[in-house]
Amino acid sequence: MLDLVIRDGLICDGSGRPPFRGSLGIRGRRIVSLGGIREAAEREIDATDRVVSPGFVDPHTHFDAQLAWDGFAQPSLEHGVTTVIPGNCSLSLAPLRAGHRELLGAIFRQIEELPKAAFDAGLEWRWETFEEYVGALRPGLGINVAPLVGHSLLRLWVMGEEARERAATADEVAQMQDVLRASLAAGAIGMSTSWVDVDHEHRPVPCRHALHDELRALCRTLGETGAMLQVVPEFYAADLLCARIDILAELSLECGIPTTFSPLFESLATPSLVGRALERIEKQAARGARVIPQMQTRPIDVSFDLSEPSIPFASKPTWWQVLAGPEQRRLEQLRDPETRAALVAETRNGIDPIALKVDFAQIRVRGVKRPENAGLVGRTLGEIAAERGGDPVEVMIDLSLDEGLKSCFVASDIGHRDSEKIGRRLAHPHVQIGAGDGGAHVSRFATYGDTGRLFGEFVRRRGDLSLEQAVRKLSHEICLAWGIHDRGLLQPGFAADVVVFDPQSIDRGPEEPVRDLPGEAGFRYVRRARGVEHVIVNGAPTYSASGGYSGARAGEIVPRSAPGTL
Amino acid sequence: MSDAPPPVRRWVRPEPGEDWEALAARVFPERELEPAVADLQRWNSHVLLRPPTAPMTTSDILFVEPPGSGESA
Numbered sequence: 001m002l003d004l005v006i007r008d009g010l011i012c013d014g015s016g017r018p019p020f021r022g023s024l025g026i027r028g029r030r031i032v033s034l035g036g037i038r039e040a041a042e043r044e045i046d047a048t049d050r051v052v053s054p055g056f057v058d059p060h061t062h063f064d065a066q067l068a069w070d071g072f073a074q075p076s077l078e079h080g081v082t083t084v085i086p087g088n089c090s091l092s093l094a095p096l097r098a099g100h101r102e103l104l105g106a107i108f109r110q111i112e113e114l115p116k117a118a119f120d121a122g123l124e125w126r127w128e129t130f131e132e133y134v135g136a137l138r139p140g141l142g143i144n145v146a147p148l149v150g151h152s153l154l155r156l157w158v159m160g161e162e163a164r165e166r167a168a169t170a171d172e173v174a175q176m177q178d179v180l181r182a183s184l185a186a187g188a189i190g191m192s193t194s195w196v197d198v199d200h201e202h203r204p205v206p207c208r209h210a211l212h213d214e215l216r217a218l219c220r221t222l223g224e225t226g227a228m229l230q231v232v233p234e235f236y237a238a239d240l241l242c243a244r245i246d247i248l249a250e251l252s253l254e255c256g257i258p259t260t261f262s263p264l265f266e267s268l269a270t271p272s273l274v275g276r277a278l279e280r281i282e283k284q285a286a287r288g289a290r291v292i293p294q295m296q297t298r299p300i301d302v303s304f305d306l307s308e309p310s311i312p313f314a315s316k317p318t319w320w321q322v323l324a325g326p327e328q329r330r331l332e333q334l335r336d337p338e339t340r341a342a343l344v345a346e347t348r349n350g351i352d353p354i355a356l357k358v359d360f361a362q363i364r365v366r367g368v369k370r371p372e373n374a375g376l377v378g379r380t381l382g383e384i385a386a387e388r389g390g391d392p393v394e395v396m397i398d399l400s401l402d403e404g405l406k407s408c409f410v411a412s413d414i415g416h417r418d419s420e421k422i423g424r425r426l427a428h429p430h431v432q433i434g435a436g437d438g439g440a441h442v443s444r445f446a447t448y449g450d451t452g453r454l455f456g457e458f459v460r461r462r463g464d465l466s467l468e469q470a471v472r473k474l475s476h477e478i479c480l481a482w483g484i485h486d487r488g489l490l491q492p493g494f495a496a497d498v499v500v501f502d503p504q505s506i507d508r509g510p511e512e513p514v515r516d517l518p519g520e521a522g523f524r525y526v527r528r529a530r531g532v533e534h535v536i537v538n539g540a541p542t543y544s545a546s547g548g549y550s551g552a553r554a555g556e557i558v559p560r561s562a563p564g565t566l
Numbered sequence: 567m568s569d570a571p572p573p574v575r576r577w578v579r580p581e582p583g584e585d586w587e588a589l590a591a592r593v594f595p596e597r598e599l600e601p602a603v604a605d606l607q608r609w610n611s612h613v614l615l616r617p618p619t620a621p622m623t624t625s626d627i628l629f630v631e632p633p634g635s636g637e638s639a
Contacts, residue, residue: 167582167624195625202619211624212579234612242574243627250570276574283571317617 002041003027003539006500009047012468013490014054014476019468024052026496029538029554033492043541045534047500051467054475054488055082055144055497055537056451059432060230060262060294062086062112063145063439064093069122069518071140071553072542076438078529079451079508080474080499082537083487083558084438087148088262089232090194090207093123094133094149095157095179101125104156110200112440121519130179131186134557141555142542144497146484148230149183151193151207151218163206164199173214177221184221187559189482190228191218195244197232216251223255228482231261236355238273242280249289258481262294263435266416266425267355274425281430292481294434295425297453299417300356301445301511303366303410303525306334306400310444312363312411314353316346331405334397344393356415361385361392365399367408373399381409419457423464426454426473432481433473442517442524449508449527456507456530467503484558496539499532506531577627584622593630606630 004026011034012019025033025041033039056079063073064086073084086092091108109119127133130149137145155163158175168176180191193215197205219229229251233244248259267273281291304310306323313319322333322343333339347360361382368377376384376399381392388395399407416422425431433454437447451474458464465473479488487495507530513523535543540554580589590602607614609629613622622628 198620202617204620204623208623208625211582215625237612239575239629239633240612240627243577246570246573247627280571280574287568287570315615317615 002032002037002039004043004045004496004536004541005037005039005041006045006047006052006498006534006536007037009050009052009500010503011490012051012053012471014472014488016468016472016476019051023047024490024498026498026536026539029496029540031490031492031494031496031498034490045500045541049502050500050533051471051503052490053080053471053499053501054490054494055499055535056080056474057083057085057146057478057482057484057488058436058438058451059085059260059434059478059482060088060436061438061440062088062091064091064147065108065112065114065119065123066439067137067141067145068124071555072142072549073438074516074549075448075526075528077143077535077537077543077549078532079449080501080529080532080535081143081438081451082497082499082535083144083146083484085146085148085189085482086439087150087188088192088230089197090150090152090192090205091197092130092148092150092153092192094127094130094153095183096153097128097157098125100156100160103161104153106200107152107205111197111205113444114440114442115517115519115521117519118517118521121521122517129186130183130188134187138557140553141557142549142553143537143555144487144558145555146189146482146558147187148190148192148228149180149188151191151210151215152205154179154191154218155206155210159206163209164203166209167211168214173217176214177217180218180221181224184225184227184559187557188227189484189559190230191222192230194232196234212247216254219251219255219257222257226256226258226483229257229259231259232263233261235261235263235265236267236269236273238270238276241273241277245277245280245284245291248291249284249287252289252291253287258290258292258483260292260294260432260434260481264293264295264425264431265300265355266418266421268357268415268417269352269355273355274421278425278428278430285430290481292432293430294432295422296416296435297422297426297433297450297458298508299413300415301410301412302414303408303444305405305408306330306397307405311353311356312358312414316349316353318342318346327405331401334401340394340397343397344391347393358411358414360396363392363396363409363411365407366410368399369403369406373403373407419462423458423462426458427465427469432478434478443522444525446511446525446527449529452506452508452529452531455501455503460503487558496536498534498536500534502531502533504531575629575633576631577629580622580624580626580628582624589622589628605632609633
């Protein structure tokens with residue numbers, strides 16, 4: 001007797017071979033049979049006209065904090081994601097001494113844009129070491145988690161706050177290697193670092209003070225088990241990115257490790273960037289180096305208000321300085337004619353933020369506080385300015401002042417928006433689907449549904465990838481690269497992470513705000529899934545479109561495993 | 567393993583505590599300091615335009631030749 005049979009579906013097994021009709025048998029947490037199955041089961045799912053595929057793996061998330069209050073990483077799981085990789089960009093939540101929790105919390109919230117109230121109310125720190133962290137996380141998991149350990153955390157652990165200021169001594173580097181080794185043994189899938197991030201005080205994150213020899217030493221430790229190095233490089237500039245690809249290639253070759261960087265963006269400001277980066281990766285791959293770029297499927301949309309600095313103002317120092325100031329000062333400056341003139345001029349300076357192109361006239365009013373302004377919602381600043389006379393930026397400032405800076409705006413499609421180019425890139429053999437940022441930037445944009453968009457836009461509408469290619473990209477390819485050798489394929493013996501979806505309707509829904517953060521911390525933007533009917537995690541039906549979340553908590557910590565460990 | 571491809575542009579990493587002047591003196595010992603610093607700053611706006619709280623760090627890379635002079639040319 002089987003525990004679960006998914007019958008008569010279109011089996012897309014993750015390998016990339018053409019789909020075939022068949023059934024899938026599950027006993028306990030594993031797949032035990034595939035093909036024509038006559039054996040009875042405790043439970044059956046009819047998958048007629050539906051695709052049955054391996055669960056998807058999301059390799060770039062920041063669910064570290066959210067997993068403490070939501071072991072399902074909602075709504076990622078609804079989109080068919082059965083394994084998430086948090087701890088990217090040098091920041092994990094362990095190993096961390098109790099005395100550094102406030103500091104790390106401030107850094108994490110700044111970079112990942114999470115409200116303090118949610119962080120404080122939802123996180124109960126019950127760990128210091130990585131092993132203790134994994135132990136605290138494990139019982140609540142409904143989704144699988146393959147956590148990275150952050151380089152900045154290793155430095156803080158060994159060097160204390162001096163990690164924020166200086167290079168490490170040889171002895172400190174050796175200590176970091178020991179802590180990394182212990183973290184990998186406890187379940188970390190690799191290590192993350194960053195060459196660009198800044199903390200809450202706009203200072204470089206601790207890992208950026210490392211000498212290259214420190215990074216090499218840590219990569220040698222990763223190399224003892226062939227574990228992954230993840231990096232966020234200067235993704236917005238072609239020469240810089242190519243130089244960083246060379247550095248990653250040397251680390252990969254010298255230490256015997258795979259490396260991955262995120263994001264790889266189609267830049268409006270530098271259209272040749274992605275092509276040049278991929279050329280470089282191909283050259284390095286020909287030498288045997290493993291440098292894997294991660295690319296998201298969605299264009300960039302950013303919602304913002306004038307209560308704090310945000311991405312549209314990233315290359316505008318006067319704006320940044322005004323928005324970063326105390327509220328009273330900010331209001332005064334936004335009213336001051338001289339400052340306003342400088343702000344308007346700066347939006348025309350032609351310097352675009354991080355590979356994006358922001359046209360303020362095209363920015364739309366997303367939400368207003370005062371009922372008399374409701375008619376402005378959905379209109380562009382350019383349209384309103386044309387009607388009233390004046391500059392779109394003045395309109396944005398005036399509306400914000402009128403509403404106590406509570407007006408919300410959305411800059412849509414400001415980067416990575418050319419589907420023809422992106423479809424070609426996503427199909428590139430070296431490009432991994434990732435860089436989604438799940439769990440971060442919660443009130444700026446929804447970081448969910450890249451999987452659905454891959455099928456909706458690039459398989460169904462444009463045909464850049466076949467169904468089986470897309471499934472392989474989201475499952476087996478990521479598992480291969482990251483050393484997860486018992487997931488990502490529908491094969492007997494593999495973990496029973498399975499998605500059942502309608503190939504004609506799978507997609508992402510519209511961006512919508514939900515108020516489910518702990519501590520009454522306001523809202524976050526999400527996108528619900530369309531066309532995903534069942535999600536099975538380690539054999540447990542965990543989500544269905546008709547019944548929602550079952551409450552099953554069958555998720556695991558997924559460490560790297562050696563090839564052939566089935 | 568084949569040889570590494572030539573860099574797209576030649577670059578260096580700063581040493582601990584180095585500023586623009588110290589870097590220019592190390593990289594261009596034969597040149598006058600002021601124009602050497604000006605060149606470095608022009609070729610490395612990713613470091614120059616940072617806020618004062620984020621000076622150059624030892625993990626940065628700084629180009630020591632203008633765009634279009636290496637393999638990208």
